[in-house]
Structure formats: structure tokens, C-alpha cells
Amino acid sequence: MSATLEFKPQESYRDDFTFRNSRAAIRRFPLPFPEDEYMYSVNIEPHVAGPPGSVTEHAFDVDEHYIAECRERALVLAAEPLRYQALPHMMSSQWDTLELIMESLARDYPHHFLLERHGNRWHWVNRPLALDDRFTFGEPHSLPREPLDYITRQAQGDFVVMDQREGDLWTEAGMVTTQADWSLDFDIGMTFKEWHGPVPLAHELGVFDRALKFLLNLRLGQPVRRLNWTMTVHPRLDTSPENYPHWGPDRSTVTLQNAGELLHLRVELQGLWRLPRSNAVLFGIRCYLISLAELATVPKWARRVHRVLKTLHPALVDYKGLTRYRDTAVAWLAPHDDGAPTSPGTGPD
Amino acid sequence: MSDAQTLAVEVKAIEAVTPLIKHFTLAAIDGGALPAFSGGSHIVVVMKGATRVHRNPYSLLSSPRELDTYEIGVRRMEESRGGSHYMHDAVKVGSRIEIAHPVNLFALDKIARKHLLMAGGVGITPFMAMLEDLHGGAVPYELHYSVRAPEHAAFLPRLEAREAGRVRMYYDSENQAIDFEGLLSRQPLGTHVYVCGPAAMINRVIATAQHCGWSDSHIHSEQFSAPPVGDAFDVFLARSGLKVHVPHDQSLMESIEAAGVEVPYLCRGGVCGFCLTKVLELDGELVHNDHYLSEAERAKGKHIMPCVSRARCRHLVLDL
Numbered sequence: 234m235s236a237t238l239e240f241k242p243q244e245s246y247r248d249d250f251t252f253r254n255s256r257a258a259i260r261r262f263p264l265p266f267p268e269d270e271y272m273y274s275v276n277i278e279p280h281v282a283g284p285p286g287s288v289t290e291h292a293f294d295v296d297e298h299y300i301a302e303c304r305e306r307a308l309v310l311a312a313e314p315l316r317y318q319a320l321p322h323m324m325s326s327q328w329d330t331l332e333l334i335m336e337s338l339a340r341d342y343p344h345h346f347l348l349e350r351h352g353n354r355w356h357w358v359n360r361p362l363a364l365d366d367r368f369t370f371g372e373p374h375s376l377p378r379e380p381l382d383y384i385t386r387q388a389q390g391d392f393v394v395m396d397q398r399e400g401d402l403w404t405e406a407g408m409v410t411t412q413a414d415w416s417l418d419f420d421i422g423m424t425f426k427e428w429h430g431p432v433p434l435a436h437e438l439g440v441f442d443r444a445l446k447f448l449l450n451l452r453l454g455q456p457v458r459r460l461n462w463t464m465t466v467h468p469r470l471d472t473s474p475e476n477y478p479h480w481g482p483d484r485s486t487v488t489l490q491n492a493g494e495l496l497h498l499r500v501e502l503q504g505l506w507r508l509p510r511s512n513a514v515l516f517g518i519r520c521y522l523i524s525l526a527e528l529a530t531v532p533k534w535a536r537r538v539h540r541v542l543k544t545l546h547p548a549l550v551d552y553k554g555l556t557r558y559r560d561t562a563v564a565w566l567a568p569h570d571d572g573a574p575t576s577p578g579t580g581p582d
Numbered sequence: 583m584s585d586a587q588t589l590a591v592e593v594k595a596i597e598a599v600t601p602l603i604k605h606f607t608l609a610a611i612d613g614g615a616l617p618a619f620s621g622g623s624h625i626v627v628v629m630k631g632a633t634r635v636h637r638n639p640y641s642l643l644s645s646p647r648e649l650d651t652y653e654i655g656v657r658r659m660e661e662s663r664g665g666s667h668y669m670h671d672a673v674k675v676g677s678r679i680e681i682a683h684p685v686n687l688f689a690l691d692k693i694a695r696k697h698l699l700m701a702g703g704v705g706i707t708p709f710m711a712m713l714e715d716l717h718g719g720a721v722p723y724e725l726h727y728s729v730r731a732p733e734h735a736a737f738l739p740r741l742e743a744r745e746a747g748r749v750r751m752y753y754d755s756e757n758q759a760i761d762f763e764g765l766l767s768r769q770p771l772g773t774h775v776y777v778c779g780p781a782a783m784i785n786r787v788i789a790t791a792q793h794c795g796w797s798d799s800h801i802h803s804e805q806f807s808a809p810p811v812g813d814a815f816d817v818f819l820a821r822s823g824l825k826v827h828v829p830h831d832q833s834l835m836e837s838i839e840a841a842g843v844e845v846p847y848l849c850r851g852g853v854c855g856f857c858l859t860k861v862l863e864l865d866g867e868l869v870h871n872d873h874y875l876s877e878a879e880r881a882k883g884k885h886i887m888p889c890v891s892r893a894r895c896r897h898l899v900l901d902l
Contacts, residue, residue, distance in 0.1 A: 322692035329618075398691050399799045450848055450856055453617055453683045455587065509618035510646060512686045 237344045240361060244301035247308070252468035254527050258297055262523050262534075263288045264579040265460035265500050269540040271549075273435050277447065280456035280504050288502055289458065291341035293334060293388060294519060300361050302389045302411070302470065309410040309471050310386070315418045316473075317382045319394070319406035326394045326406060327381035328371060329508035330515050334384045359387050381406055390502075390519030393417070395425070395448075397512055402448060404428050411470040411520045413463045413499060414554060419474065433548040448505060448514055456506040463553040464562070465499045468522045487558040492565040493526035496558065498538065525565055531581040535569035542566065588628055588680040589616070594651060596675055599736045603704055604670055607644075608652045611678065615649040619684035621712035624806070625652065626850055628680040629668045634832065634840065636665035639806045639851045641778075642684060643710035643737070652681070655736060657704040659808055664831075666808075685848050688778065688804035690715060695772030697723035700760060700787055702779020706736055708804060709778065713745055724748050726765065728779070731755035762790040776802040806851030809833030810871050812892045819843060819902040820862055834888040843902055845888055852890035859888050859900050866895020 244252045254262070283289030288296075310316055319327060335357055339348035347358035353370045364387070368375035376383050385392045385408035393409065395402035402425040409417040420428050425445045426436075435441060451457065465472055466483035487495055504517040529535040542555075543563050550559050576582055595607040610616055619642060629636040644653035656669040673679065688708050690697060697716060699709050706727055716723045725745065729735045731753055741749050752758040766775065766787075775796070777787040784803045791801045814830045819838065828837040835845050835857060848856040852872030861868065861884055870880050872887035879885060886893070886900070 325620075332618075396692055397689065398693070446855075450854060452587075452685060452848070453619070455683075509684075510620055511692075512620040512623075512689045 238295060238299070238342070238361075239297060240300045241297050242300040242304075244298060246301070246305045246468055246470045250467045250469070252298070252301070252522065254523055255297060256530075257286075259523065259527050259530060260581055261287055261296075262528075263460060263500050263502055263521055264534055264537070265462040266537050266541050267577075267579055269537055269575060270544050271541045272546065273438060273440055277444070277457045277459045277505075280458040280506075288519075288521070292337040292456070292504070293341070293390075293517070294502070295338065295342055295345070295389065299389060303362060303387060305470055306386055306408075306410045313475060316410045317379075317385070317408045318417055318421055319379060319381055320421070323381075323394055323396065323406040323511070323513070324373065324379075326396070326508050326511035326513035326515070327379060329511050329513065330392065330394060331380040331384040332370070333506060333508070333515065334388050338388075362387060381408065390517055393516040393518070394508070395514045395516060397449065397514060400449065401425055402445065402514055410473075412473055412518070413465070413501070413520075414472050414474060414477075416474045431552070433552045434546070451505060451507045451514055453507045453509055456504055458502060458504045461501040461503060463499050464555055464558075465497045465522065466495050466558070468497055468524070470520060470522070484554070484557045487561050489561055489564055492558070492561050493529065494524055496525045496562050496565070497522045498525070498528060525562065529566070529569050532569065533575050533582045535566055536571070536573065537575045539563060539566035539570040540575075588682050591616075591652070591679060591681055593673055593675055593677045593679065596673070599655065600734045602734070603655050603657045603736045605643075605736070606654050606656060606669070606673070608654070608679070608681065609650060616652055617683055618649060619646055619711075620686050620689060621646055621715035622688035622690060622708045622804070623684035623686040623711065624688075624708070624849065625654070625684050626682040626847075627654070627669070628682070629665060629673075630680075631664060631668050631672065634664070634836065636668055637836075637847075637850055638665040638669075638808070639849050641688075641708035641711070641804075643707040645714040646711055647714060653710075655704055655707045685854070687849055687853050688776070688802060690776075691774045691800075691802070693772075694721060694774040694800075696770055696774070697721060698765065698769060698773055698775040699723065699725040700762075700775065700777040700779070700783070701725065701727045702777075702783040703729055703734065704736065705777075705779030705783075705805075707778075709776070710737055710740070712776070713741075717744065724750070726750050726752065726760050728752040728758075728760050728783070729754070762787055763794070766791050766794045766796065774800045774802060778804045781805060804853065805873065806849065806853065807871055807873070807890045808851075809836070809890045810892070812869060813894055815866075815893050815895055815898065817893070818897075818899045820899050821902055828892065833890065834886075834892055838888060838902065845902065847889055850889045852887055855887070857887055857889050859886055859902060860884065861886055861898070862901050863897060863899035864893070864895055865897035866893060868893050868895075 288294045335348045338346040345360050349356040355370050356367045358365050391409045391411050393407040396405045404420050404423050407417045472480050500521045502519040506515040590611045591608040592611050594609045597605045599605045624639045624641045626637050626639050640654040658670050659666045701709050752760050777784050784805050811831050815828050817826050822843050826837050826841045848854040855874040869892040871890040
């Protein structure tokens with residue numbers, strides 16, 4: 234069972250960027266590199282409970298950044314309401330998602346969340362965000378917002394709901410405010426391969442053919458997960474195309490002196506669930522940020538990330554937007570890499 | 583995927599709703615709610631008989647909004663290899679059986695402007711749950727339900743009580759037949775057609791719809807093939823290093839499972855493609871009974887769906 238979490242409600246992901254990881258948060262960071270070199274793979278595994286304290290211990294991880302991240306989402310939505318969208322035929326999948334997240338949080342974090350169900354009459358208590366709402370499951374007007382909007386404002390990470398029809402998955406609802414340079418407003422209504430069109434190399438490797446085939450057969454009660462990654466300047470969650478003028482120029486500010494503080498490894502824990510009533514697929518994209526300086530407190534990780542960045546395929550350097558500062562990151566990490574072999578697995582030594 | 587993920591249920595009620603179809607009501611053994619599902623879903627029922635394990639797919643016909651019980655309808659198949667006979671003869675009220683989580687391979691299209699449902703015989707079962715999803719919604723729908731004779735019209739009282747005016751019955755015994763051409767040629771744009779029933783009916787609907795200019799994306803069908811019987815043969819499993827005998831009345835998948843090798847599956851009816859298996863060596867011919875492989879793939883002879891397909895051969899090696 235999880236103990237009571239210590240939240241850091243004053244952290245910010247913009248302006249003064251006061252986001253920091255505690256020692257414990259660093260130790261549980263989901264490093265996405267099992268080896269010293271990186272290339273795409275269909276690295277999908279069952280989303281089963283990981284070790285206690287790990288980010289995969291529970292279906293939806295809640296961590297010390299929960300309150301701050303929910304506030305950041307609210308700020309983004311206040312400025313740009315279209316970061317949340319759901320096409321009209323996605324309502325049953327909205328309720329499916331609300332049920333899945335509420336049941337998971339209430340079961341996994343009973344100190345913080347409570348769900349009482351009496352038939353369709355539900356009572357939801359979110360203590361960290363001081364919410365206490367009663368509503369009728371299946372009745373949209375009984376909630377202050379649409380069900381997907383309501384519940385994903387109370388969850389960390391982005392969410393996309395894909396309808397399954399015509400042997401394809403269609404991106405037709407979502408809450409996207411913590412994204413690595415892609416836009417729900419642009420992608421909504423796209424098929425699986427249209428959505429992933431810009432990704433280099435992977436199409437040629439057949440990654441999306443296999444991934445789509447796999448996901449079309451995703452089973453109820455057997456969710457899966459994978460890790461993806463990129464890098465971001467500052468602990469900025471909202472690196473959206475819409476706001477490119479705010480964050481794009483940051484990439485030219487990285488120097489050997491400030492790279493440790495400025496550059497962050499950005500890891501996405503992606504989870505995929507078959508939803509029961511709608512037969513849709515929920516895609517959760519949870520973002521974890523760690524600065525190079527925080528990363529370097531774990532010698533194994535500094536060595537490995539140094540080697541991964543140094544040998545990264547040029548097309549991936551470009552696609553991930555690292556071109557301007559990759560060499561600086563490698564130079565900053567170099568003194569932390571003594572050439573010693575790294576131990577197997579991704580955990581800290 | 584495998585039996586590790588099954589749920590244990592108890593048979594709460596059995597009713598003979600036609601001379602050939604029995605209606606089973608199942609509830610979780612602990613009395614709790616069963617997993618939610620969508621109309622058109624099926625479950626695989628795992629039946630542990632005296633001499634062999636049967637695993638048959640059956641559509642859920644109960645309301646997706648009522649999760650205290652699941653309901654299925656089982657037709658006694660004339661040439662059953664035992665699955666439907668087991669359900670009809672060995673399963674009693676109070677029996678405990680295992681089921682896999684629901685899977686939907688026959689879902690309603692959520693952007694359809696109208697749903698045209700066509701059922702033949704026991705093919706009514708997935709539509710019973712679909713109608714619950716459609717009932718009260720904004721999208722129009724109609725059901726055309728064809729059976730041999732009035733006594734074979736399973737679940738008709740329930741349909742008449744709830745869907746009066748949206749159901750049309752057709753009885754072979756009274757020389758009534760669904761006018762496929764007429765129906766399919768005068769539907770509004772954006773209509774989706776769904777058919778479940780005997781193979782001849784499904785093929786007829788698909789061919790007629792295509793002839794009338796329907797896009798394949800708007801034509802939906804489901805037919806679970808029971809694994810057909812055939813000649814006995816032997817198969818060698820390359821990765822397991824096992825030789826397995828496939829008797830004439832047992833499927834390739836069942837025989838492999840009986841030898842202790844797990845084959846990943848979803849539907850066991852030749853529909854989903856999940857059990858696709860590589861053929862490494864073959865001296866003879868494959869007997870494809872699935873609805874998944876294309877003609878081109880069949881011609882290549884490199885893959886087989888062991889849930890329903892067989893071989894007539896002297897030598898067969900599979901990548902299992």
C-alpha cells in the first residue's frame with residue numbers, strides 16, 4: 234500500500250520553473266534506456282504492477298508533483314480550451330475513462346481519493362484538490378464538465394481516446410497539455426498511421442503496422458505500457474506546437490555551464506487500456522522530467538545517457554528536436570562517464 | 583489470450599428458448615459485478631469435459647448495463663465435436679464454468695447514421711446486446727430477423743416487448759424471406775449493415791451490399807466457425823520439440839493445447855487473427871477454414887489459423 238504522499242503544491246512548470254525532483258523522485262525515475270545505445274522497438278509489455286514505490290506500481294501513478302501538475306493543466310486550459318476535445322460519438326468512452334481512473338485512484342491511493350458507488354449514483358472525493366462531487370454515472374449534466382474533461386483535470390499526464398472501427402484506431406477525444414510538440418487540435422480525427430506520420434524510421438521498420446495490429450486486439454483487463462523519451466529545455470510540461478514561440482527559442486540558450494540545470498530528459502510512460510462499454514482504446518501519456526544534474530546523481534544513469542546521446546541516430550536527433558544542444562548535453566555528461574560498464578536493467582545502482 | 587485470465591462463473595438459470603437453443607444465465611461466483619462490455623462482444627467458455635477441454639465462443643446477449651449476470655444462447659450443433667453438446671447436456675443450474683473476458687469483434691460503428699441489423703437463427707444473440715446499446719439513442723436502427731419457423735424465434739417476447747416496430751420477423755415455414763436487394767438498395771447514406779447468421783446468409787448480404795455499391799467499411803459480419811472435423815493428421819511443433827496427433831474430431835489448436843503448449847487466442851472462431859501461426863514445413867495441403875487470411879496469403883501457404891484450420895498432409899511443422 235502506498236503511504237500518504239507529500240505534495241509540493243507551489244512548484245511551477247513555467248516562468249520561474251521551480252519544479253524539482255526530491256531524492257526519492259529521482260530514484261524512481263523511469264529511465265527508458267535498457268542499453269547504452271537506443272533504437273526504436275515495439276517495446277510493449279503488460280501493464281502489471283511493478284515494484285513498490287516504482288512508477289508502475291499502480292495503474293495511474295500519482296507522485297509529489299500531482300497538485301502542481303493539475304494546476305499547470307488548468308492554466309493551459311484557461312488560455313487554450315481546445316487542448317481538451319471530444320467528438321460527439323466518444324461519450325461512452327468518456328465515462329469508461331472516468332470509471333477507470335476513479336476506480337484506480339481510489340483503490341491505489343485511499344488516503345487521497347474516495348469513490349462510493351450506489352448504482353449509478355456516485356460520490357467522488359479528491360482530497361489533494363479539495364473536490365467533493367456527487368453525480369449520476371452516464372448523465373453528463375450531473376458533472377460540472379464533460380466526464381473526460383472532469384477526470385483528466387485530476388490526473389497527471391495526457392490522455393487520448395481512440396475509437397476502433399474499420400480495422401483502425403481513430404484519435405477522437407483527448408486532454409493534451411503536457412505534450413512533446415504535438416497537437417490534439419491538429420491530430421483529432423486522424424487514423425493511427427496518419428497520427429504517427431511524422432515519426433522517422435519507424436514506418437520503414439514496420440513498427441506502426443505491428444503496433445496497430447497489436448492494439449486492435451488489446452484485451453479488456455490486460456493493459457500494456459511502453460516508454461518513450463525526448464529532451465526539453467527547462468522543466469516545461471507544455472511544449473506544444475501552439476506555444477512554440479514561448480519554448481522554441483529556449484533551445485538556443487543551452488551552454489556547457491547551464492546544461493545541467495536547463496536540460497531535462499523527458500520520459501513518457503505510455504499506457505494503453507481497452508475500454509469496456511465503448512470498445513475504445515485509452516492511451517495515457519504520462520510525462521516525467523529530470524534535469525541532467527539530477528540524473529547525474531546516479532552514476533550509472535549519467536554514463537548510460539551520455540553514451541545513448543553520443544551514438545543517437547541523426548534522424549532521431551533531428552526528430553526529437555535535440556539538434557541545437559545534443560553536443561552540449563554530451564559534453565556536459567562526458568566528465569560523468571569514466572568508461573566503466575553499466576549494470577543490466579534501468580534501475581539505479 | 584490464455585486461460586490464466588478466465589473468470590469463474592456459476593450457471594444461475596437455463597431455459598430452452600427454442601427446440602435447439604438453450605439460454606444460459608451466468609453470475610460471478612463471488613456474487614460481484616462482471617466486467618462491463620459493449621454490444622456485439624463474445625466470451626469464450628472453457629468447458630472441462632471428462633476427456634477433453636472445449637473452448638467455444640458465444641456472443642453475450644444480455645444488456646451491457648446489467649452486469650450482475652451474463653447471458654448466452656447456445657445452439658445445439660448437429661455435427662458438434664462436443665462443445666455445444668456439453669453445454670446442452672452436461673451443464674446444469676449450479677454448474678461452475680470458466681469464461682474469458684469479453685472481446686468485441688463485431689462492434690457497432692459509432693459514427694453510423696443508421697444501423698441495419700440482419701439476424702439468422704442463433705445469429706440473433708449479438709444483436710440482443712447491441713439493441714440495448716442502441717435503445718433510446720439518437721441513431722435510427724432496425725432489425726430483420728429470419729428463422730425457420732415461429733418456434734425457432736429465440737428471444738422474440740423480449741424483442742417484442744422492447745423493440746416493437748423496429749423488428750421485422752421472417753419465417754421460412756411461411757415462405758417469408760428478407761428482401762436483401764430491396765433493403766440494401768434503399769438505405770440512407772451513412773447506414774451500416776450488420777449480419778450474423780448462417781454462412782450462406784452472410785455471404786449473400788455481403789455480395790448484395792457490394793453489388794448495391796456499399797463500401798466494405800459499412801458492411802459488418804460475424805460468424806464464428808466451429809472448428810470443422812476432418813482427417814486426422816500429425817503435426818510437429820518446432821520450438822517445443824513435440825509431435826502432436828490431431829484426431830479427426832478435434833481441432834489443431836485443441837490438440838496442441840492438450841499436449842501442454844499454449845497458443846495465444848482471442849476468438850477461437852477464425853475471425854480475429856490472433857492465433858496466426860507460421861508453417862515451417864509442409865508435405866500436403868492446408869485446409870483453411872478461417873475468415874482472416876486473404877486468398878493471396880492462403881496461396882502462399884506460409885500461415886495457418888490453428889483454431890479452425892487443419893491439414894491434409896504427411897508432414898507438417900509449425901513454429902510453436
